[in-house]
Amino acid sequence: MRTNISLEEALEILLKESNQTEPIHVPLMDSLGSVLAEEILSDMNMPPFDKSPLDGYAVCSEDIKGVSKENPIRLNVIDFVPAGYVSEKTISKGQAIRIMTGAKIPEGADVIIRFEDTDFTDDSVTIYTAYSTGSNISKMGEDMKIGDSVIQEGTVIDAPEIGILATLGKSFVQVYRKPRIAILSTGDELIDIQQPLVDGKIRNSNSYTVAAQIKKVGAKPLMLGICDDGIDTIVEKLKSALGWADMIITTGGVSVGDCDLVKEAFQEAGAEMLFWRVRMKPGTPIAVAKYGNKLIFGLSGNPAAAYITFEQFVRPIILKQMGRQKYKLMEVESILENGFTKTSSQNRFVRAHTFYQDGKYYTQFPEKHSSGVLSSLSGTNSLFYVPSGTGPHEAGDKVKVQLLDHPEVLK
Numbered sequence: 184m185r186t187n188i189s190l191e192e193a194l195e196i197l198l199k200e201s202n203q204t205e206p207i208h209v210p211l212m213d214s215l216g217s218v219l220a221e222e223i224l225s226d227m228n229m230p231p232f233d234k235s236p237l238d239g240y241a242v243c244s245e246d247i248k249g250v251s252k253e254n255p256i257r258l259n260v261i262d263f264v265p266a267g268y269v270s271e272k273t274i275s276k277g278q279a280i281r282i283m284t285g286a287k288i289p290e291g292a293d294v295i296i297r298f299e300d301t302d303f304t305d306d307s308v309t310i311y312t313a314y315s316t317g318s319n320i321s322k323m324g325e326d327m328k329i330g331d332s333v334i335q336e337g338t339v340i341d342a343p344e345i346g347i348l349a350t351l352g353k354s355f356v357q358v359y360r361k362p363r364i365a366i367l368s369t370g371d372e373l374i375d376i377q378q379p380l381v382d383g384k385i386r387n388s389n390s391y392t393v394a395a396q397i398k399k400v401g402a403k404p405l406m407l408g409i410c411d412d413g414i415d416t417i418v419e420k421l422k423s424a425l426g427w428a429d430m431i432i433t434t435g436g437v438s439v440g441d442c443d444l445v446k447e448a449f450q451e452a453g454a455e456m457l458f459w460r461v462r463m464k465p466g467t468p469i470a471v472a473k474y475g476n477k478l479i480f481g482l483s484g485n486p487a488a489a490y491i492t493f494e495q496f497v498r499p500i501i502l503k504q505m506g507r508q509k510y511k512l513m514e515v516e517s518i519l520e521n522g523f524t525k526t527s528s529q530n531r532f533v534r535a536h537t538f539y540q541d542g543k544y545y546t547q548f549p550e551k552h553s554s555g556v557l558s559s560l561s562g563t564n565s566l567f568y569v570p571s572g573t574g575p576h577e578a579g580d581k582v583k584v585q586l587l588d589h590p591e592v593l594k
């Protein structure tokens with residue numbers, strides 16, 4: 184088993200060992216956030232007919248040639264066509280049809296003139312300006328044409344894609360399946376969150392934090408609850424989860440203590456160890472095994488360590504499994520608002536809050552940093568990576584930070 188490996192090596196092993204899930208058909212609204220597993224070709228023109236982009240009058244450009252304020256023309260209004268209806272009349276010389284936005288252009292008309300540029304009564308309209316043929320007409324197929332490739336395979340489905348698919352009448356769409364991820368928190372000290380505290384025990388927060396992280400990435404978490412430090416219990420839980428889960432995440436029991444039996448349990452359940460311990464703080468004792476094509480992550484029990492190792496290693500793997508082509512965290516150059524003066528012999532990820540103001544990113548650190556401290560992760564949205572042997576970093580220094588959230592909404 185490889186041990187004490189670098190961050191890069193760990194990620195390389197994981198990316199090599201992870202497979203994309205299979206394509207499945209899902210109802211349109213369930214596809215939001217998934218990766219499209221098919222190319223979408225338009226089988227229709229959009230709009231499907233020449234339509235009016237304005238409320239006004241459909242006229243023939245020949246009739247209004249040369250008209251002006253001084254020399255207007257009055258046309259007879261022969262029909263009214265709201266959106267969703269089709270006029271059965273054809274416009275002849277001297278005629279107009281009152282038309283609403285979205286309605287099909289009537290036969291014989293080649294210009295639309297908006298209400299504001301006319302004077303009208305119930306049965307006539309006076310026009311004061313000449314327009315060239317085709318003015319104010321949304322042409323059939325101007326948005327999408329039959330045969331156009333409108334969404335590429337590999338696109339992440341967002342609101343606009345949902346709208347395009349709806350336009351094309353696709354109530355089901357083929358996407359890469361969201362992985363099902365089992366979460367098991369190990370430790371004799373753990374109790375369920377509904378339980379009152381008793382001496383020596385703490386509530387299991389990790390299952391919830393990790394489940395939330397999985398949900399944010401877009402996969403499906405399933406909490407297996409808590410499990411004592413007995414190897415048989417852990418193995419039993421792992422074996423049953425391997426039957427249905429695409430990935431298992433455990434927390435706790437991966438260090439060197441007498442009760443740290445998770446690595447042994449992975450192997451006992453039939454999995455092969457890929458590595459144990461990565462040269463980073465927090466989260467050093469991360470252990471990863473594979474069972475067939477399924478990965479089993481053993482994250483540290485320390486809440487902040489579990490959170491940060493998830494972001495570094497689990498998140499990119501889930502994204503890759505879901506068909507994403509971009510799965511690295513975005514890095515930006517940022518100015519430190521307060522210093523981080525600790526020098527470290529280890530590579531270190533420091534939790535931080537980063538915001539964007541007047542064209543620059545700024546980063547602030549909370550007071551508490553220990554890997555056992557969860558509370559100061561609240562309000563953080565970024566990680567400052569401090570390679571071993573570097574620092575101290577003073578206020579005003581320009582550094583690189585990883586953004587954990589959408590960069591557009593930082594402050």
Ligand SMILES: Nc1nc2c(c(=O)[nH]1)N[C@H]1C(S)=C(S)[C@@H](COP(=O)(O)OP(=O)(O)OC[C@H]3O[C@@H](n4cnc5c(N)ncnc54)[C@H](O)[C@@H]3O)O[C@H]1N2
Binds near residue numbers: 385390439440443
């Ligand atoms: N002699 C050594 N001791 C330790 C070392 C070492 O190198 N030598 N490494 C330390 C480091 S670094 C870490 S990180 C921890 C990791 O230990 P484990 O992954 O085995 O985690 P546990 O000991 O089970 O738990 C650590 C800590 O977190 C609490 N915890 C556990 N599970 C949960 C949960 N589901 N929700 C909330 N909190 C949880 C647990 O009670 C412990 O306080 O090992 C160091 N020791």
Ligand code: MOO
Binds near residue numbers: 464465466467483555
């Ligand atoms: O590697 Mo541990 O998470 O620092 O305490």
